[in-house]
Amino acid sequence: MTKFLLWAIPILFSASLNAQQTANHSITRLRTEIEQLAQAAQGRVGVTATVLETGASVNLNGDQQFPMQSVYKLPIGMAVLQQVDQGKLALSQTVHVTPDEYISKRQHSPLRDKYPTGADVSVAELLRYAVSESDGSASDVLLRLLGGAKTVMASLKKLDITGIIVANTEKEIGSDNAVQYRNWATPTEVVALLRAVENGRNLSASSRTLLLHLLTETETGLHRLKGLLPAGTVVAHKTGTSWTIEGLTAATNDVGLITLPSGKHIAIAVFVSDSKADQVIRERVIAQIAQVVWNHWHSH
Known part of the structure; x- marks a missing residue:
């Protein structure tokens, strides 16, 4: 028996090494694609x-910094739900919103449009409003309830996430094009955040369920991560989009959790920054990247 085991070890090691080499080669091909x-x-892309x-x-x-735009509403939403779990906020509590809290007309805010007088x-x-509809006014009100961006950063620190920076309100981001670059993330750290969402880290079961529901009901960016995936694929995601100024678009983003037919989950972050391409092309790039990633791990 001992002789057999000694004889088998090199074969088993070789098989394991070959399997690892095949997997590495496969990932290299995927990255090249x-x-x-x-x-x-026609810009900088992070995946x-x-x-x-x-x-x-x-x-x-994956370790480069990209402006988040409305992707930053995901960590804001998580911080709010953590305070709900701690009893500092309640989902049912009523918040008075005044017109002076609304973001500018050129920014996206269904809340402002529905209730122009507050x-x-x-x-x-x-x-x-903030997570599913990417409403900037609602996001700013939530930041106000939290006591500012510092609370969101403390929430991220508890998750050991350092590559996501929430620093400003949507109103501030909308007032100066340069401000969006101060609110940045690396794709790799966003995937770490998505892992925390899926695993329910620092969230109660009910808060995790609610957050995933809000992300699944996202109404924006339907031609991005979801655009080329098979009908019925569950995608819990959050988009982010900047204005186009002088032919350059600072941010076209989509991040989320894609459920494979096997039940496994792909956490994916795609950031398109400082792009000269039009919106159709920018969104198609995100959709195509999601498609090849889905195909790769579905077939494997």
């Missing part, structure tokens, strides 16, 4: 995608 797709954006259950991962510029809105409804 992503890199080729990214060229159409990190990880199968949470296996740890298999691919990235392109309104009394529940925390739960503010979360829905």
Whole structure:
């Protein structure tokens, strides 16, 4: 028996090594494909995608900083739900919103458009506006309830996430084009945040369920991560978009959790920054990247 085991060890080691080499080669091909797709954006593209259950991962510029725009409403929403869990806020509590809290007309705010003279809105409804509808006014009101961006940063620190910076309100971001670059993230750290969402880290079961529901009901960016995936694919995601100024678009983003037919989850972050391409092309690049990632891990 001992002789057999000694004889078998090299064979087993060789088989394991060959399997690892095949996996590495496969990821290299996937990264090359992503890199080729990214060229159409005519800008800087950052991608990190990880199968949470296996740890298999691919990235392109995953550690570079990209302006988040409304992607930053995800960590804001998480911080609000953490305070709900701690009893500092309640989903049912009513918040008075005044017109002077509304962002500018050129920024996206269904809340402002529905209640131009102000309104009394529940925390739960503010979360829905901010996360599912990417409402900048609702996001700013939630930041006010939290006591400012420092509370969001403290929430991220508890998750050991250092590569996401929330520093300003939406109103401030809308007032100066340069401010958006101060509110940045790396794709790799956003994937870490998505892992925390999926695992329910620092969230109660009910808060995790609510957040995933709000992300799944996201009404923006339907031609991005979801654009080329099979019908019925569950995608819990958050978009972010800047204005186009003098032919340059600072941010076209989509990050989220994609559920594979196997039940496994791909956490993916795609950032397109400082792009000269039009919106159709920018969104198609994101959709194509999500598609090749989905195809790769579905087939594997």
